Amino acid sequence: xxxxxxxxxxxxxxxxxxxxxxxxxxxxxxxxxxxxxxxxxxxxxxxxxxxxxxxxxxxxxxxxxxxxxxxxxxxxxxxxxxxxxxxxxxxxxxxxxxxxxxxxxxxxxxxxxxxxxxxxxxxxxxxxxxxxxxxxxxxxxxxxxxxxxxxxxxxxxxxxxxxxxxxxxxxxxxxxxxxxxxxxxxxxxxxxxxxxxxxxxxxxxxxxxxxxxx
Amino acid sequence: xxxxxxxxxxxxxxxxxxxxxxxxxxxxxxxxxxxxxxxxxxxxxxxxxxxxxxxxxxxxxxxxxxxxxxxxxxxxxxxxxxxxxxxxxxxxxxxxxxxxxxxxxxxxxxxxxxxxxxxxxxxxxxxxxxxxxxxxxxxxxxxxxxxxxxxxxxxxxxxxxxxxxxxxxxxxxxxxxxxxxxxxxxxxxxxxxxxxxxxxxxxxxxxxxxxxxxxxxxxxxxxxxxxxxxxxxxxxxxxxxxxxxxxxxxxxxxxxxxxxxxxxxxxxxxxxxxxxxxxxxxxxxxxxxxxxxxxxxxxxxxxxxxxxxxxxxxxxxxxxxxxxxxxxxxxxxxxxxxxxxxxxxxx
Numbered sequence: 001x002x003x004x005x006x007x008x009x010x011x012x013x014x015x016x017x018x019x020x021x022x023x024x025x026x027x028x029x030x031x032x033x034x035x036x037x038x039x040x041x042x043x044x045x046x047x048x049x050x051x052x053x054x055x056x057x058x059x060x061x062x063x064x065x066x067x068x069x070x071x072x073x074x075x076x077x078x079x080x081x082x083x084x085x086x087x088x089x090x091x092x093x094x095x096x097x098x099x100x101x102x103x104x105x106x107x108x109x110x111x112x113x114x115x116x117x118x119x120x121x122x123x124x125x126x127x128x129x130x131x132x133x134x135x136x137x138x139x140x141x142x143x144x145x146x147x148x149x150x151x152x153x154x155x156x157x158x159x160x161x162x163x164x165x166x167x168x169x170x171x172x173x174x175x176x177x178x179x180x181x182x183x184x185x186x187x188x189x190x191x192x193x194x195x196x197x198x199x200x201x202x203x204x205x206x207x208x209x210x211x212x213x214x
Numbered sequence: 215x216x217x218x219x220x221x222x223x224x225x226x227x228x229x230x231x232x233x234x235x236x237x238x239x240x241x242x243x244x245x246x247x248x249x250x251x252x253x254x255x256x257x258x259x260x261x262x263x264x265x266x267x268x269x270x271x272x273x274x275x276x277x278x279x280x281x282x283x284x285x286x287x288x289x290x291x292x293x294x295x296x297x298x299x300x301x302x303x304x305x306x307x308x309x310x311x312x313x314x315x316x317x318x319x320x321x322x323x324x325x326x327x328x329x330x331x332x333x334x335x336x337x338x339x340x341x342x343x344x345x346x347x348x349x350x351x352x353x354x355x356x357x358x359x360x361x362x363x364x365x366x367x368x369x370x371x372x373x374x375x376x377x378x379x380x381x382x383x384x385x386x387x388x389x390x391x392x393x394x395x396x397x398x399x400x401x402x403x404x405x406x407x408x409x410x411x412x413x414x415x416x417x418x419x420x421x422x423x424x425x426x427x428x429x430x431x432x433x434x435x436x437x438x439x440x441x442x443x444x445x446x447x448x449x450x451x452x453x454x455x456x457x458x459x460x461x462x463x464x465x466x467x468x469x470x471x472x473x474x475x476x477x478x479x480x481x482x483x484x485x486x487x488x489x490x491x492x493x494x495x496x497x498x499x500x501x502x503x504x505x506x507x508x509x510x511x512x513x514x515x516x517x518x519x520x521x522x523x524x525x526x527x528x529x530x531x532x533x534x535x536x537x538x539x540x541x542x543x544x545x546x547x548x549x550x551x552x553x554x555x556x557x558x559x560x561x
Contacts, residue, residue: 070358118409122362129361134354135527160406161399170399 004168007175012099015179022186023194030198042209049208050201056214057200074126081120082156089113091165117160124153148190155181305490313497318379320505328512338441338518340533348529349546357525359421363414363463369407371504373400378497408474415467425451426460431541441538451542459510466499473499 001009060072086092090107097104108116128149131137155177162170185191207214352360376384377400385393432454434447440455441447452460473492476482480489514521520534535543540551 070355114406115409117406118413121407122410122413125362125365126358129358129365130354133357133361133526133528157403161402163402163406164398166398167395169395 002168002172004172004175007172007179008099011179012175015182016100019182019185022183023191026186026191027194027198030195035202038209040210043211044208046205046209049214050205052208052214053202053204054197054200056204070126070130074123074130076123077119078123078127081116081123082152084108084116085113085120085156085159088116091163117156121153121156121160124149124156128153142189144189148184148188151177151181151184152190301487301490305494308494309497313494314379314382317497317501318375318383320501321508324505324508328508328517332512332517337516340519340531340537342533342537344520344531345533347532348523348527349532349535349543350528351524351530351535352528354528356421357528359414359417360525363418366407366411366414367503367507370404370411371500371507373404373407374500375504376400377404378501405478408471408478411467411474412471415464415471419464422460425542426457428454428457432457446537448540449538449542450545451539453539455513459506462506463503466503470496470499470503 060068065072088106088108090110090113093104093107107113128146131141131145131149155174158170158174158177162174165171181190185193204214376396380393380397380400384396429450431448431450435441435449435454438447440453447453473496476488476492477496483489514525518538520531521538523534524530532543532547535546536551543549543551
């Protein structure tokens with residue numbers, strides 16, 4: 001069995017299992033903590049507040065938008081770009097179709113893939129550069145944040161290096177980094193990819209129950 | 215579709231070349247054919263064999279016809295039906311005998327000169343010491359724009375050098391296979407980050423254009439060689455060296471961007487000479503920027519005390535500002551820069 005077969009086969013399955021089980025364990029753990037009972041009479045629906053809180057946070061607040069423009073542009077560029085790369089990149093669709101899902105869907109054309117990659121890379125670099133440039137961000141950032149950013153960057157970079165599909169070693173490097181990323185994800189701040197729903201929802205529900213319009 | 219069209223056009227060109235070669239070769243070949251023994255000379259009114267079998271053209275003229283136009287004028291429009299591109303050979307010679315052979319030395323020479331300067335003169339210290347008070351120099355968004363460009367520049371610089379010099383620098387020591395893998399990766403990375411560089415360049419231009427126009431005071435800076443060899447030099451927010459670096463990045467960066475786009479999308483131009491010119495300009499511009507960037511990095515880090523603060527923290531020490539950017543200090547604070555404050559005593 002070649003190194004490529006290992007990182008795409010048993011190691012990938014192991015990493016994917018850790019990712020799924022680890023993420024579920026973390027999410028269930030957070031939900032099980034529960035919320036402190038609010039004995040005051042509700043003025044509005046907490047459930048509606050949960051949904052509204054999630055949706056409202058997608059739109060930047062007017063007074064903060066200008067000050068956090070780099071964060072907003074970088075954040076949206078990176079996350080939307082990464083989503084498009086993972087789920088609409090031709091190689092990824094082939095991989096998901098052959099190894100996991102058994103279904104396929106239309107892929108982005110190559111030029112769009114390159115453009116989206118540029119946007120995603122720009123976003124990620126902007127976010128990390130802001131993290132080290134802004135004194136407040138620098139202060140609240142831990143090793144975990146930097147490792148998560150760099151690991152994600154290396155996964156993307158190695159994927160871009162392997163685009164020509166001419167060398168197995170490049171593809172194997174990309175897959176090895178993907179495996180490491182999948183294992184690291186549930187136990188790091190990368191979990192914000194899932195937990196953001198709960199944290200936004202919690203704030204939304206709390207304010208929603210009090211009848212505060214977000 | 216376009217590739218097919220190009221292939222068809224190349225095939226037609228090759229066919230024309232073959233036909234022309236056959237046409238020129240036929241009379242020559244005829245001379246070496248002996249008539250069979252039973253051949254009969256017919257009285258066709260021609261007393262001798264066909265005259266002028268070699269034609270009136272010399273070999274040089276024949277090849278000139280193949281090439282079409284003047285091979286020494288690379289900017290002359292390509293003649294209709296031209297079957298040979300002479301500039302391809304010239305381009306190859308420039309690339310192999312000059313760019314690949316010597317260009318890689320430029321950054322190394324700059325690093326060597328900086329090392330000599332550093333060990334001979336040492337870093338430029340703040341002569342009055344740090345005051346302990348700071349003034350804001352760059353906003354957060356300006357710093358992010360700068361570091362964003364720096365990150366993209368490093369990725370493109372490294373990958374570009376591998377593409378350009380891998381065969382002469384990496385392959386002999388690490389093998390062709392290793393160089394092939396590395397070059398393939400570098401090529402993909404370079405192509406992908408190229409458009410990001412254009413975005414970074416525009417962002418940098420918008421963020422730093424203010425304060426980077428040349429002024430009369432810059433002449434004083436030039437006359438005193440920037441104060442690197444002693445003496446005080448006045449300057450505004452940016453000195454002549456910084457302004458020159460800014461405009462070099464913008465102008466050379468634009469050339470690199472345009473030539474890069476042409477190479478990334480060769481279908482944009484219909485004359486191969488644009489591609490040849492693009493590869494040369496791209497390499498020259500990029501290596502030039504990389505070489506000068508080392509000077510920028512030197513002054514911004516170990517070469518000058520206190521300068522890195524401006525891009526890391528966004529603030530600089532007041533004494534640093536008075537010493538290196540006195541006019542800007544006066545503009546910012548409304549105070550005279552000549553009143554140098556003694557360094558604060560540290561407990």
